[in-house]
Amino acid sequence: MRRATVYRYSLPMEAGVVLRNQRLKTRDGLLVSLWQDDKTGWGEIAPLPGFSQEDLPQAQEAVQHALSQWMQGASLAALASAFSTLPSVAFGLSCADAELRDELPQVLSTRCAPLCHGDPNELYARLGGLPADAHGRKVAKVKVGLYESVGDGLNVSMLLEALPDLHLRLDANRSWSPVKAEGFARHVPPELRSRITFIEEPCLTREQSRDFARLTGIAIAWDESVREAGFTVQAEPGVAAIIIKPTLTGSLMRCRQLIAQAHAAGLEAVISSSIESSLGLTQLARIAQWLTPDAVPGLDTLDLMQAQLVRRWPDSPLPLTDVSALEIVWQSQ
Numbered sequence: 001m002r003r004a005t006v007y008r009y010s011l012p013m014e015a016g017v018v019l020r021n022q023r024l025k026t027r028d029g030l031l032v033s034l035w036q037d038d039k040t041g042w043g044e045i046a047p048l049p050g051f052s053q054e055d056l057p058q059a060q061e062a063v064q065h066a067l068s069q070w071m072q073g074a075s076l077a078a079l080a081s082a083f084s085t086l087p088s089v090a091f092g093l094s095c096a097d098a099e100l101r102d103e104l105p106q107v108l109s110t111r112c113a114p115l116c117h118g119d120p121n122e123l124y125a126r127l128g129g130l131p132a133d134a135h136g137r138k139v140a141k142v143k144v145g146l147y148e149s150v151g152d153g154l155n156v157s158m159l160l161e162a163l164p165d166l167h168l169r170l171d172a173n174r175s176w177s178p179v180k181a182e183g184f185a186r187h188v189p190p191e192l193r194s195r196i197t198f199i200e201e202p203c204l205t206r207e208q209s210r211d212f213a214r215l216t217g218i219a220i221a222w223d224e225s226v227r228e229a230g231f232t233v234q235a236e237p238g239v240a241a242i243i244i245k246p247t248l249t250g251s252l253m254r255c256r257q258l259i260a261q262a263h264a265a266g267l268e269a270v271i272s273s274s275i276e277s278s279l280g281l282t283q284l285a286r287i288a289q290w291l292t293p294d295a296v297p298g299l300d301t302l303d304l305m306q307a308q309l310v311r312r313w314p315d316s317p318l319p320l321t322d323v324s325a326l327e328i329v330w331q332s333q
């Protein structure tokens, strides 16, 4: 016996969350809840405006179509894998399927790299209380490339000098020209550079980012590139990691394949958020604990929202929106 429900949610965001020059006032998405015999499985499908290739109406139509086929006996894992052009759908359905089959372990660590914005006071406050990992390291992520690259360089150096156990991941989201990237590096003394675990996509092109790594000795990570046609996971000089944002990437199977390829190439694979609700974020934390237990995931995005959804992120004080408050947009007969 199978049953399926699709809910739609819209959660208010904190004022001032801007993504690719677009203000995100609410985070909108779908939750699917499936029952089979005595099991239940949930998944979140939330295309991210400005990042996802699909939009919410397209995703909703695909989800409803897939679930009506599932109701008629089709395999959900197979349906999910077929949505390669709708990664958010592939990911959400494959999570619901993995929960139904008890494949996705429940264990979850709330440890993630805190996301810091440029303000030095905010940074010190957050990083002071950060727990160290087994190697005595504190790992945090700083967005760079929003202001002058020289200022970013000075800021990063100040942090690394002040906190000797701090290791930083930086994220430039392809915003630097080679000249700007050089301006950043010029203000980070060579002896501090090894504590930059990596910088995600410093430059507009992959070639420029590789040059940056070669010229500065600062390791880089691929994020946007991982989702581009023709990208293959490869060991390369200066490349330390790949970032995997499952909502933008695809099914759990596809993510597992990328993780296995990264590990085989000696690269770190970092599971990261696409600003999912607490339901999707707790699943990402479980996936990270399961598949990338040695890599701190990049999941510090819950506080961009004003509420949690259906499942709680442990210890978060944000109010919880219950499933009974959600609009049902589709239900099996």
Ligand SMILES: O=C(O)CCC(=O)c1ccccc1C(=O)O
Residues within 6 Å of the ligand: 051, 113, 115, 141, 171, 173, 223, 272, 273, 274, 275, 297, 298, 299, 300, 301
């Ligand atoms: O990776 C993280 O630590 C948090 C997630 C994050 O930075 C992000 C979230 C949504 C869209 C883009 C990005 C990004 O990598 O810039």
Ligand SMILES: [Mg+2]
Residues within 6 Å of the ligand: 171, 172, 173, 200, 223, 224
């Ligand atoms: Mg990035």
